[in-house]
Amino acid sequence: MTSAVTPPLRPPSRLLIEPGIKAALREDMGRAGDVTSELIIPADQQAKAKLVARRQGHIAGLNAAEIAFQLIEPSVQFEIARPDGSAVEPGVTLATISGSARAILTGERVALNFLGHLSGVATATAKLVEAVKHTKARIVCTRKTLPNLRILQKYAVRCGGGFNHRFGLDDAVLIKDNHIIAAGGIAPALERVRSGLGHMVKIELEVDTLAQLEEALSLHADTVLLDNMPLDELRRAVAMAKGRAILEASGNITLETVRAIAETGVDYISSGAITHSAVNLDIGLDF
Numbered sequence: 001m002t003s004a005v006t007p008p009l010r011p012p013s014r015l016l017i018e019p020g021i022k023a024a025l026r027e028d029m030g031r032a033g034d035v036t037s038e039l040i041i042p043a044d045q046q047a048k049a050k051l052v053a054r055r056q057g058h059i060a061g062l063n064a065a066e067i068a069f070q071l072i073e074p075s076v077q078f079e080i081a082r083p084d085g086s087a088v089e090p091g092v093t094l095a096t097i098s099g100s101a102r103a104i105l106t107g108e109r110v111a112l113n114f115l116g117h118l119s120g121v122a123t124a125t126a127k128l129v130e131a132v133k134h135t136k137a138r139i140v141c142t143r144k145t146l147p148n149l150r151i152l153q154k155y156a157v158r159c160g161g162g163f164n165h166r167f168g169l170d171d172a173v174l175i176k177d178n179h180i181i182a183a184g185g186i187a188p189a190l191e192r193v194r195s196g197l198g199h200m201v202k203i204e205l206e207v208d209t210l211a212q213l214e215e216a217l218s219l220h221a222d223t224v225l226l227d228n229m230p231l232d233e234l235r236r237a238v239a240m241a242k243g244r245a246i247l248e249a250s251g252n253i254t255l256e257t258v259r260a261i262a263e264t265g266v267d268y269i270s271s272g273a274i275t276h277s278a279v280n281l282d283i284g285l286d287f
Contacts, residue, residue, distance in 0.1 A: 009085050009158055011063050012151045020148055021067050024110045034106040047101035047287055051094040051115065054282035058126045059086045060159035061118030062095055064152060065111035073103030085159045087126070094283065108285050117149075118156040119281035124274040125160025127255055132262035137269050139258075140165045140248070144272030153275045165270055173203045174225070180206075186215050204248070213237055217244050225270075227251050231260055238265035 051065065059082060066078040076099035082088055094115075097104055128139045139162040145153045154164045166172040175189050183189035186205065193203060204223040205216045210233060216224050217240065226237050228251030241247055248268040249261050261269055 010155075011084065012155050014063075014067060016151055017064060018067055018071070020152075021064055021110065021114065022071055023148075024113065025068060025071055025107065028110050029106070034102070037102045037105040041101050041105070043100075043102065045101040046099065047104055048096065048098040049104050049285050049287045050096050051112075052284050052286055053088045053092045053094060054090055054284055056089050057087075057119055057123035057281040058160050059088055059094060059115075059119050059281075060084050060122035060156035061115040061152065064114035064118065065095070068111040068114065069097055069099075069103060069107040072107045073100045075099055076103050076107075084155075085122070097285075104285075112283060112285060114152070116280040116283050117278065118152055118159075119283060120278040121153050121156035121275055122160035123281050124278045125157045125162040125271075128253070128258050128269070128271060128274065129161035131255060131259045132269065135262040135265075137262035137266055138163045139274075140268050140270045141275050142250075142270050142272045143168070144276045146276065157274060160274075162274070163268075171201075173197065173201060174206065175203070176206045177208065177227075186212060187219060190219050190221065210236060210240065213240060217241060221245055223248055223268075225250055226266065231264060234261065234264040234266060 053059070062080055062084050069076045069078060076097060079096045080094070081096065082092060082094045088094065125139060132139065141154055141157040141162060142165055150167065154167065157164060166174065173193050175193065180186055180189050183192060190203070190205070197203070202222045204225055205221040206225040206227050207213045207216055208227050213224055213226070223246040224241070225248045226234060229237065229249070234249055237247060246268065247266045248270055249264070249266040250270045253261065253269055253271040253273065258269060
């Protein structure tokens with residue numbers, strides 16, 4: 001069985017991501033602006049530059065890069081050659097920037113910081129997706145995102161062929177081990193959630209043992225997160241569930257382990273590493 005079709009790319013609204021990009025530019029420009037470029041380059045000098053991949057990978061964040069340049073100078077033109085989600089080889093031109101030479105140089109580092117990091121997230125995701133493509137399992141991200149980058153990082157996961165878990169604490173219920181302890185058990189935790197939950201909100205329950213899974217299934221949780229279970233227990237969990245709940249495997253998800261985890265038959269595999277530990281994809285700007 002093959003995994004689902006790659007999710008459609010829905011770039012985040014400029015309204016949502018522009019404040020973070022503007023803050024990054026303010027951090028870089030400080031109090032005096034780009035003194036180097038302003039002293040060396042005449043205000044009316046025009047230039048053309050290319051964003052070029054230095055490494056193999058998947059691209060994400062061209063929208064953020066474009067905004068970074070245009071916040072410096074709105075007249076800068078940004079022409080995309082290889083859109084977000086593209087798989088690229090070293091030397092491939094991703095986009096061409098033309099306009100004020102000062103603006104291009106002033107925005108360069110912030111643009112590359114966003115583009116390189118987000119492409120790293122997309123690349124890490126794509127490697128996991130490729131490893132499980134012969135199964136039905138979907139790779140999903142978590143809330144283990146870098147502060148203030150969640151919207152962009154979750155978009156980058158989609159650029160790599162993955163899917164998004166919940167965006168925050170407000171769009172789904174995830175009852176974790178400490179919630180269960182605080183409530184006095186799985187049953188009271190679910191009862192309290194359902195007593196005040198809207199009908200559109202799904203409930204996921206984290207379990208550590210097969211006994212907890214059986215209880216979760218008997219209480220009709222929508223999704224069960226199987227936390228750090230060994231492969232034999234994951235296989236037994238799939239057999240126990242028999243489609244009564246969606247099963248998500250989590251914990252110790254690496255490129256070396258993900259294939260075997262997917263082959264147990266779970267529906268989703270969640271990874272925090274694809275966002276919190278992604279290696280920057282080397283991308284350069286060449287005049």
